[in-house]
Amino acid sequence: MMLIGQFDSPFTRRVAITMRLYGMPFDHRPWSVFGDADRISAHNPLLRVPTLVLDDGIALVDSQAILDHLDGLVEPGRRLMPSEGHARAEAMRICAVACGIGDKAVALFYELRLHEAPSAFYVERCHRQIRDGLVWLEQAYAERPGPFWAGEALSQPDITVAVILRHLGEAHPDPARLDGYPRLAALAAMLEATEIFREISQPFVAPSA
Ligand SMILES: N[C@@H](CCC(=O)N[C@@H](CS)C(=O)NCC(=O)O)C(=O)O
Numbered sequence: 001m002m003l004i005g006q007f008d009s010p011f012t013r014r015v016a017i018t019m020r021l022y023g024m025p026f027d028h029r030p031w032s033v034f035g036d037a038d039r040i041s042a043h044n045p046l047l048r049v050p051t052l053v054l055d056d057g058i059a060l061v062d063s064q065a066i067l068d069h070l071d072g073l074v075e076p077g078r079r080l081m082p083s084e085g086h087a088r089a090e091a092m093r094i095c096a097v098a099c100g101i102g103d104k105a106v107a108l109f110y111e112l113r114l115h116e117a118p119s120a121f122y123v124e125r126c127h128r129q130i131r132d133g134l135v136w137l138e139q140a141y142a143e144r145p146g147p148f149w150a151g152e153a154l155s156q157p158d159i160t161v162a163v164i165l166r167h168l169g170e171a172h173p174d175p176a177r178l179d180g181y182p183r184l185a186a187l188a189a190m191l192e193a194t195e196i197f198r199e200i201s202q203p204f205v206a207p208s209a
Contacts, residue, residue: 105164
């Protein structure tokens with residue numbers, strides 16, 4: 001499989017970390033969404049990463065769809081996302097809120113960087129969505145026991161929250177203010193210290209337009 005995208009993208013990173021945890025080798029193409037747009041468009045009309053090109057040539061887009069496909073390749077007991085029921089619904093909503101924060105962080109970055117005069121209304125709206133999302137996640141995490149979202153074992157919400165926080169802290173130090181979310185920050189720090197997170201890592205650098 002060929003994974004397109006740089007690891008400064010939290011969405012690409014959650015896929016790569018998951019593949020490494022599943023022991024799935026991949027051919028990494030660290031193409032930039034701006035600098036390598038033509039190469040990416042050959043596989044993804046949206047010019048977005050991550051894009052995962054399967055061995056049969058099908059190119060999957062969107063990290064959640066990619067992870068869903070990868071989960072189907074491992075035995076149920078090894079899946080990082082619960083397969084059904086309440087546990088799946090809970091994990092899906094945590095990942096969706098975390099990824100939503102990531103979406104707003106990316107949108108805010110583009111608003112600030114690509115517009116000569118960013119919309120103050122839109123910028124403030126993004127700040128609010130990011131802040132309220134973090135407050136919500138911090139509270140949801142505080143309400144359940146154990147070091148991980150699912151208790152004692154690592155699962156996809158842990159990975160997703162950690163990569164989103166790292167990206168947010170690097171792309172938007174001000175609106176992120178991660179010291180206001182100590183439990184999430186501690187979870188992220190624990191995971192970022194692990195070998196796989198350190199290996200699949202790239203500091204966020206502003207792309208050139
Ligand atoms: N919902 C998507 C979001 C992916 C995304 O926003 N990727 C960014 C990089 S972090 C991107 O490709 N941006 C280029 C663009 O949208 O023009 C996912 O989960 O994969």
